[in-house]
Every structure is written in C-alpha cells, then in structure tokens.
Amino acid sequence: MSFEIAVERRLGDAIICADFTSGAGLTALFGPSGAGKTSILNMVAGLLRPDRGRIAIGGELLFDSAAGIAMPVEARRAGYVFQDGRLFLHKRVRDNLLYGWNRALPANRWMNLDDAVAFLGIGHLLDRWPRTLSGGEAQRVAIGRALLSGPRFLLMDEPLSSLDAARREEIMGVIERLRDELALPILYVSHDRSEVERLAGQVVPVGL
Amino acid sequence: MFAISGEEWEVISLSLKVSGVAIGLTLPIAFALAWILARVRFPGKVLLDALVHLPLVLPPVVTGWLLLLAFGNNGPAGRWLAEWFGITFMFRWTGAALAAAVMALPLMVRAMRISIEAVDRRLEDAARTLGASPTRTFFSITLPLAIPGLLAGAVLGFARSIGEFGATITFVSNIPGETRTLPLAIYGALQVPGSEAVVTRLSIIAVALSLLALVASELLARRAGHGRGGHVI
Numbered sequence: 432m433s434f435e436i437a438v439e440r441r442l443g444d445a446i447i448c449a450d451f452t453s454g455a456g457l458t459a460l461f462g463p464s465g466a467g468k469t470s471i472l473n474m475v476a477g478l479l480r481p482d483r484g485r486i487a488i489g490g491e492l493l494f495d496s497a498a499g500i501a502m503p504v505e506a507r508r509a510g511y512v513f514q515d516g517r518l519f520l521h522k523r524v525r526d527n528l529l530y531g532w533n534r535a536l537p538a539n540r541w542m543n544l545d546d547a548v549a550f551l552g553i554g555h556l557l558d559r560w561p562r563t564l565s566g567g568e569a570q571r572v573a574i575g576r577a578l579l580s581g582p583r584f585l586l587m588d589e590p591l592s593s594l595d596a597a598r599r600e601e602i603m604g605v606i607e608r609l610r611d612e613l614a615l616p617i618l619y620v621s622h623d624r625s626e627v628e629r630l631a632g633q634v635v636p637v638g639l
Numbered sequence: 640m641f642a643i644s645g646e647e648w649e650v651i652s653l654s655l656k657v658s659g660v661a662i663g664l665t666l667p668i669a670f671a672l673a674w675i676l677a678r679v680r681f682p683g684k685v686l687l688d689a690l691v692h693l694p695l696v697l698p699p700v701v702t703g704w705l706l707l708l709a710f711g712n713n714g715p716a717g718r719w720l721a722e723w724f725g726i727t728f729m730f731r732w733t734g735a736a737l738a739a740a741v742m743a744l745p746l747m748v749r750a751m752r753i754s755i756e757a758v759d760r761r762l763e764d765a766a767r768t769l770g771a772s773p774t775r776t777f778f779s780i781t782l783p784l785a786i787p788g789l790l791a792g793a794v795l796g797f798a799r800s801i802g803e804f805g806a807t808i809t810f811v812s813n814i815p816g817e818t819r820t821l822p823l824a825i826y827g828a829l830q831v832p833g834s835e836a837v838v839t840r841l842s843i844i845a846v847a848l849s850l851l852a853l854v855a856s857e858l859l860a861r862r863a864g865h866g867r868g869g870h871v872i
Contacts, residue, residue, distance in 0.1 A: 531769030
C-alpha cells in the first residue's frame with residue numbers, strides 16, 4: 432500500500448475527513464471546490480495538523496495522533512506541486528530547481544538537474560526569473576523543483592487549473608510520464624472529471 | 640558663500656555618527672518588534688503596538704523628558720547602564736543617538752512590519768515541503784523577500800534621526816561636538832543675528848543628506864528586488 436490515510440480536521444464549521452488506502456500509481460482526490468481536498472494534501476504534507484488520525488506512506492508513519500507522532504514538514508520528503516506554482520520570486524529558475532536538491536541528503540536524491548531539465552524540456556528557462564514565465568512554464572519548473580528534492584511521493588494540487596487547453600494537454604503528458612516512468616506514488620487533487628478519468632488508477636471521492 | 644567651515648564639518652560628521660549608530664543599533668530591535676507584530680499572536684499586542692508608536696504621536700519634548708527621567712544620571716536605566724557597562728548619556732553624543740533611535744523606531748517598525756506582512760507565507764510552506772527547516776526558510780525565503788522593506792525602514796529611520804530635534808535638545812541639550820547635530824546647529828545659528836549664510840548652508844546640507852538617503856535606498860531596493868521591481872519610495 433502506498434497511501435494509508437485516515438484523518439479528521441475541523442476548519443471553522445466544516446469537518447474535513449478522509450479515510451482511504453491506495454496502491455501505487457496515481458490516486459485522485461475528486462470532488463467539488465471547497466470540499467477540503469487541498470486541506471487533505473496539506474495534512475499529508477504536514478502543513479496542516481489533523482485533529483486526529485493516521486498517515487502512513489509506503490509503510491512509513493508520518494503522523495499518528497494516538498501515538499503522538501508528527502513528522503515535521505521538512506522530513507516528510509513530499510514533492511508538493513501547488514496549484515499556483517509558488518516559485519520563489521527572488522531566485523532564478525535554476526536556483527528554484529536546486530532549492531530542494533541542495534537540502535536533500537545525497538542518498539535521497541534520485542534525479543539531477545540535467546535529468547530534470549531534459550525530462551521537462553526547460554533548459555532554455557534556467558536563467559529566467561519566475562515573473563517572466565508563462566503559466567505552463569512555471570508549472571513545469573514547479574514540477575522539476577519538486578522532483579529534484581528527492582521525494583518519496585508526489586502531491587499535486589490541481590496543477591492544470593491555471594492553464595489554457597494547449598498547456599493542459601502538455602502538462603498532462605508530463606504527469607502521465609511521471610506516473611509511468613518514475614513509478615512514484617502520486618496523490619492528485621482535481622475537480623475535473625475528464626482529467627481524473629484519464630490520469631487516475633484509483634479515485635477517492637471527497638465531499639460527494 | 641558655500642565654503643563649509645571646520646565647525647560645520649564637525650556638525651555634519653557628528654550628525655552622521657549619531658544617526659548611523661542610532662539606526663545600526665535599532666535595526667535588530669526594530670526588526671524583532673516588526674516580526675512580533677506581524678507574525679505572533681498574543682494578548683496585549685495592541686498595547687505593544689501602541690507603545691512602539693508612542694514617540695510618533697507624543698510631543699518630542701515629552702519624549703525627551705521621559706528619556707531624561709529614565710536614562711539620566713539618577714534614572715533607573717541610566718544608573719544601571721553606567722554601573723554595569725560604563726555608558727552614560729547626559730550631555731553626550733550617546734544620548735543624542737538614544738533620542739534619535741527612540742524617535743526613529745516607530746517609522747522603522749511600521750515599514751518593516753508591512754514588508755514582513757507582504758511576504759507570501761505560502762512560499763514559506765513550499766520551502767518547508769522542499770526540506771528547509773523553519774530557520775533555513777527564514778534566511779533563504781522570508782528575509783530576502785522582505786529586504787526592500789527592511790531597507791526602506793532603515794532609511795526612513797536614518798532620515799528621521801538626521802532631523803531629530805525636540806527630544807534631543809530636551810534630553811541632552813545643545814553641546815558643540817557632543818550633541819549639536821544639524822537641526823540643533825541650525826536652530827542655534829538662527830538665534831544669532833547675521834548668520835543667514837550659515838543657516839542656508841546647513842539647511843542645504845540637510846536637504847542633500849535626506850535626498851541622498853532616499854535615492855540610495857531606492858537603488859539598493861531595486862538591486863535586492865531581483866527583477867521584481869521592489870520600491871521603497
């Protein structure tokens with residue numbers, strides 16, 4: 432089992448909960464906007480603390496409220512691709528890509544800059560500032576930055592939502608290759624049925 | 640007309656020394672206060688906010704008098720500092736620097752607080768997921784992104800302390816070579832008939848120093864902006 436997740440968290444009046452296990456490949460959290468899909472990703476990443484529950488990935492325990500275990504964010508080795516890219520505005524593309532790589536233990540790195548650049552086709556962007564990138568370019572760099580940090584799993588939060596149709600198709604192809612060539616477990620948030628049908632091996636409904 | 644006398648040079652260099660020391664020593668304190676006000680939630684925050692801003696709204700004479708009570712030779716803080724560190728303030732440039740620092744603090748904290756609040760915390764979250772500890776995140780993400788605002792705060796504080804008058808003259812008087820900074824020298828010259836030339840020269844210098852500080856900070860902020868177009872003014 433890749434993801435074993437059972438969490439509950441109150442946010443204001445809403446209670447966000449998820450309870451599922453999934454195998455390798457891409458697992459989609461599918462549901463309408465505002466159902467708490469992003470909050471679930473944040474709990475897996477460690478950015479949001481569940482009120483109670485348990486999170487294990489590939490057999491390793493990241494969080495267990497009963498046992499008092501809460502691994503800090505930076506130790507979880509999550510490759511998080513955010514909806515809005517979140518590139519560091521004060522660093523060029525190259526330094527964005529290497530930010531996580533520089534902090535990863537050498538033994539945990541499984542990709543180098545040249546591999547990532549070739550995989551994503553972003554060689555011509557390395558010396559640019561994030562502000563000058565198009566949405567599709569920024570999302571490729573964000574994916575590259577996550578991959579280079581040596582993650583054990585990927586979290587993707589609607590990575591296509593800010594892109595036009597042509598860019599969506601292009602990034603969707605990249606995600607398929609991530610899923611098939613890298614064999615990383617991926618937790619993927621979306622509210623788009625066609626996207627989920629095409630990419631996901633398993634679908635977890637949220638708020639449906 | 641524009642020959643600057645040795646006495647006037649002394650005034651200028653004293654002003655720069657007083658303001659430089661005041662801002663240099665206040666910088667970390669102002670940053671810590673700005674950080675607390677921007678990021679930490681605690682009871683009594685409104686009170687701390689008001690206390691920091693007090694020198695901005697109090698008559699400077701009152702601030703000077705309060706400094707005299709606290710840091711004078713018989714004041715509790717003054718006695719303690721003299722006993723333990725040998726630092727005295729009365730009629731000395733250190734006192735002028737203290738007055739300048741207190742008066743500049745609110746402006747510095749305001750500018751810095753705004754710049755800290757403007758840093759997108761989601762970028763800090765992103766850094767954490769990429770393996771950066773909170774400390775690492777602070778130094779590699781938060782601080783560089785806040786730098787233009789920190790510079791703006793420092794420069795505003797510097798310009799403010801160059802112009803500091805009321806609290807200084809109340810606290811440490813107008814002593815040549817010790818506490819006679821630019822505004823005090825201008826005020827002194829105005830009391831003497833026939834010294835319009837001195838007043839004019841010193842005033843032009845004050846304008847030039849203030850302009851220079853603002854332009855320098857704008858250039859620094861642009862460089863720190865990394866193509867992001869950071870602005871101070």
